[in-house]
Amino acid sequence: MARSHVRRSRTGSAAAASGLLLTGLLAVPAGAQEETPAGATGTVARTVGDARFEPGPCPKTADPVAELEGARCGTLTVPENRTRPDGRKITLGVAVVPAAADKPKPDPIVWLAGGPGDDAVGEAKMAIDGGLNRDRDVIFMSQRGTYSADPALTCRNVDEFNARATGLVYDAPATEREHVAATKACREKLAASGADLGAYNDIESAADLADLRTALGLEQWNLFGISYGTQLALVSMRLHPEGIRSVGIDGILPPSTGGSAVTWKAAQQGFGGLFKACAQQPACNRRYPNLQATFERLVRDLEAKPVTTTITLPDSQKQVKVVLDAGALLNWMTAATHVAPQVPAALDELAHGKPQRIAQQWAAGKYSPQAIGRLSHGLVYGVFCSEWTPYETQADALRGAREAFPSFPRSVQAQAPLLTFLRQDCDAWNVPAVPRSIRDVTKSDIPVLALSGGFDAQTAAGNGPYVARTLPRATVVTVPYEPHVVFATSKCAQSITSSFFDTPTAPDTGCLKDLKAPKFEIAP
Numbered sequence: 001m002a003r004s005h006v007r008r009s010r011t012g013s014a015a016a017a018s019g020l021l022l023t024g025l026l027a028v029p030a031g032a033q034e035e036t037p038a039g040a041t042g043t044v045a046r047t048v049g050d051a052r053f054e055p056g057p058c059p060k061t062a063d064p065v066a067e068l069e070g071a072r073c074g075t076l077t078v079p080e081n082r083t084r085p086d087g088r089k090i091t092l093g094v095a096v097v098p099a100a101a102d103k104p105k106p107d108p109i110v111w112l113a114g115g116p117g118d119d120a121v122g123e124a125k126m127a128i129d130g131g132l133n134r135d136r137d138v139i140f141m142s143q144r145g146t147y148s149a150d151p152a153l154t155c156r157n158v159d160e161f162n163a164r165a166t167g168l169v170y171d172a173p174a175t176e177r178e179h180v181a182a183t184k185a186c187r188e189k190l191a192a193s194g195a196d197l198g199a200y201n202d203i204e205s206a207a208d209l210a211d212l213r214t215a216l217g218l219e220q221w222n223l224f225g226i227s228y229g230t231q232l233a234l235v236s237m238r239l240h241p242e243g244i245r246s247v248g249i250d251g252i253l254p255p256s257t258g259g260s261a262v263t264w265k266a267a268q269q270g271f272g273g274l275f276k277a278c279a280q281q282p283a284c285n286r287r288y289p290n291l292q293a294t295f296e297r298l299v300r301d302l303e304a305k306p307v308t309t310t311i312t313l314p315d316s317q318k319q320v321k322v323v324l325d326a327g328a329l330l331n332w333m334t335a336a337t338h339v340a341p342q343v344p345a346a347l348d349e350l351a352h353g354k355p356q357r358i359a360q361q362w363a364a365g366k367y368s369p370q371a372i373g374r375l376s377h378g379l380v381y382g383v384f385c386s387e388w389t390p391y392e393t394q395a396d397a398l399r400g401a402r403e404a405f406p407s408f409p410r411s412v413q414a415q416a417p418l419l420t421f422l423r424q425d426c427d428a429w430n431v432p433a434v435p436r437s438i439r440d441v442t443k444s445d446i447p448v449l450a451l452s453g454g455f456d457a458q459t460a461a462g463n464g465p466y467v468a469r470t471l472p473r474a475t476v477v478t479v480p481y482e483p484h485v486v487f488a489t490s491k492c493a494q495s496i497t498s499s500f501f502d503t504p505t506a507p508d509t510g511c512l513k514d515l516k517a518p519k520f521e522i523a524p
Helices: 014-018 118-128 156-167 173-191 202-215 227-238 260-279 282-287 291-304 326-351 356-367 377-391 394-404 422-427 464-466 491-502 510-514
Strands: 046-048 052-053 072-079 089-098 107-111 136-142 220-228 244-252 307-312 319-324 448-455 475-477
Touching: 046 202, 046 244, 052 202, 052 260, 052 319, 052 491, 072 202, 089 202, 089 282, 089 377, 107 118, 107 173, 107 202, 107 227, 118 220, 136 202, 156 173, 156 319, 156 356, 173 227, 173 244, 173 422, 220 227, 227 244, 244 307, 260 282, 260 326, 260 394, 291 326, 307 356, 319 356, 326 356, 448 464, 464 475, 475 491, 491 510
Parallel strands: 107 136, 107 220, 220 244, 244 448, 448 475
Antiparallel strands: 046 052, 052 072, 072 089, 089 136, 307 319
16 A cells, blocks of 8 residues: 555665564574473464464565574464354464573563564564563564465555655545555455455454464463554453563554544654754754744645656666655655654755655655565555544544644645555455454553654654553653654663563663754754
């Protein structure tokens, strides 16, 4: 689908920060079994109810993932649709990365990926680089429909359209027709493969996680979800709280508010944090005064008169046309908070007739090999179209836009950042709504670490305090000056996370006091 998903950015140098390595079809071999303790997590076949874990080779990843060397791996087989337990089975890849410590704690951490549609197995580098396996095993399971699951509900045609759409007017009727046609072709392909598209949602995914814990023979574990994975974590706490010792959520999407309005709020808060940081630095404020006003003026000007330019793709040296209109600028900005020091200069360049930097970042990320053929569009639409759009009206979405950015033209307000043409896509996807209870607020005594970034323009930092209202043992932390998914970019966030899993009701947040704003790039 022609949208940036609620997940880690792929824009320019921000792609490296994401650590998402979802490219090729290489199976990573299981680790040396002679060094694996007898009965270690992931080494014993077990059937519990309708689910079975079977040890075996590690899941395929698009690129080699060194962090999976030595992992204990296998598959979890579950019903595709639990209302039809005798129906089709699906298999989910499982990788257990051992703890670095000689004597690991008995309760592993399970990693819940972003997206929806990203594969947790491919995010192992991010987790291990952040020290998550210091003294606990970390478990990665390919969520149903994702790259290393069977079936994998990917659609290369949608990704290729997303790239080509950077050369089209973002919200033109002709763009919408091509966009929805790509979605329909994806749906037809996946339905023809026999997939029950209505079974790829958080209710089934939360049950998959619960089955994995019991099939691995674990009494307790901890959850750590990033971006969309926070929504799945909160649903799992409500539907399957058994055996959950603690939960970390980073870049928070409350299930009760999922939809377009909350993405407008996130953009407002993330952009505002960045603009404020520039205003508080004398050099940035002098060179780029009233940055928010400049941005909002550019949105209005580009909606009236888009700018067309040409960029050279770094991988192929191919030249492609890029159209920068208001929607393109808005969506670039949601990801560009990952390269925050560049943003004031980039906006100033655009305001003075130099669109190249923004055009390059906007389009190159879409054409990147890491953006083609890896995202599970079946899971994307399965979640959004059964849990979000049925319970948010168009009037709700538009109200959210007007409250966040009242100066934007109505045509811009009609398409929420990250969710372009979502309602039309969901009409084409045509899956039933899950019960309204999916939107229930999570109420729980399980200890929770609610992490957000002060520059997060994809999931609002205000979502931390929001979910904590009904989580009495929650610790709410906003890491200043950081973008979406602070665990990926902030040593302080990694330290707080480690401390949380050691002492879930009293994590050490002392590193926050030493954090300083980034030094913004100042052009001559």
